[in-house]
Amino acid sequence: MTDGIRVAGIRFELLGPLRAVRPDGEVPLGPPLQRSVLAVLLHQDGAAMPYESLVEAVWGAEPPARARTLVQKYVSGLRHALAFGPGAGKPGAAPELAWTGRGYRLAGAAIDDLRERRALLRAAESAREAGDLRGAGELAVRAEALWRGAYAEGLAGPYLEAERRRWAEDRLRASEARLEGEIERGRSAACVDELTRLVAAHPLRERAAGLLVRALQQGGRPAAQEEVPAAYGEARAGVVEVTDLGAAPGARSEDVQHRNPAPRPGSLPAA
Structure with missing residues (x-):
């Protein structure tokens, strides 16, 4: 699979169930394991992921005998979904899902709600260090409001389960910091x-x-x-x-x- 599909203006979210959204509608992403493949690729930040690593991330150390066929099926399904969902073909950012020879690569895409949360929490920390406790609290509340459920909710696989635990802990630490700021206020x-x-x-x-x-x-x-x-x-x-x-x-x-x-x-x- 050497071809790539360019898609327009998609926002990806993982602070809850995986979502891919264009300005005029949500993109249907197919069955759960297909969504898991997409979520794992989003975590690579545009780097190619070898086939073996992708299989282990989704199925663990004992993948099904049909793993290669399933990966090809799910990648094909994602290309189709992202290319022909709501808003496809319109100008805008163009993520690309391709086989590079070293692995599968999803370029030009990001976990947008996670990126926004990080930026809000950095701004909250800066505000707190500057003595603006009220501003820090408001920014922290906005960051918390981005959560729609558990991280990558409903998606299976050892890679995403580890990420889910990681971000659940991070969310708790952020909540504690926000509450401590409220007490200080x-x-x-x-x-x-x-x-x-x-x-x-x-x-x-x-x-x-x-x-x-x-x-x-x-x-x-x-x-x-x-x-x-x-x-x-x-x-x-x-x-x-x-x-x-x-x-x-x-x-x-x-x-x-x-x-x-x-x-x-x-x-x-x-x-």
Whole structure:
């Protein structure tokens, strides 16, 4: 397969189910494994991917006997979908899907929503370093709003499963940074519910537990006196449970109550 198909003006998204969108409509991308092939190729940033690497990325170490035929079928299906979907033939950016002799290459395409998220988070960090906490928070919220579900949701294969785990962790870190900024802005009360859900879903995340302690203490909730030690204790208990696997509580966990001691009766303002 040495031919390439040029396609017009397509936006690719992976912060949720894979989407390919032209200004006048979404491009139907075919069955799940065909979509997985496209998602893997998008991650190569225009570099050629050898056939063997593509097969391993989609099927793992034990691909089906028909893997070569299936790859050719899915690449052909993608070329057809991208060439004849809504808006095909109109002027604009022209990604190219081709066999280069070294592998399959998808050029002129990017994971656009991921690229936009990275730019927003970089801008948020710059705003925070400049002391603009409000601007940083607004940029971080815009970055979070780009998510439509789990990364590459619904697509199988060891490569995409690893990427899904990677970006789920990155999303959690970004959420923690955003919430920490909100607490620093004095908006602790508005963060408590989200942090409570975050700690419940991820009880081993010491940073989230520490932020919840801070939010409860600073937010002026009447129940904070009881919730602060409970929130810390539950999160730390989750860490202790895995000590047999070598994950002893970290320094941050040990320091939470030293830096954020439970309030004395009457030490918090009324709600």
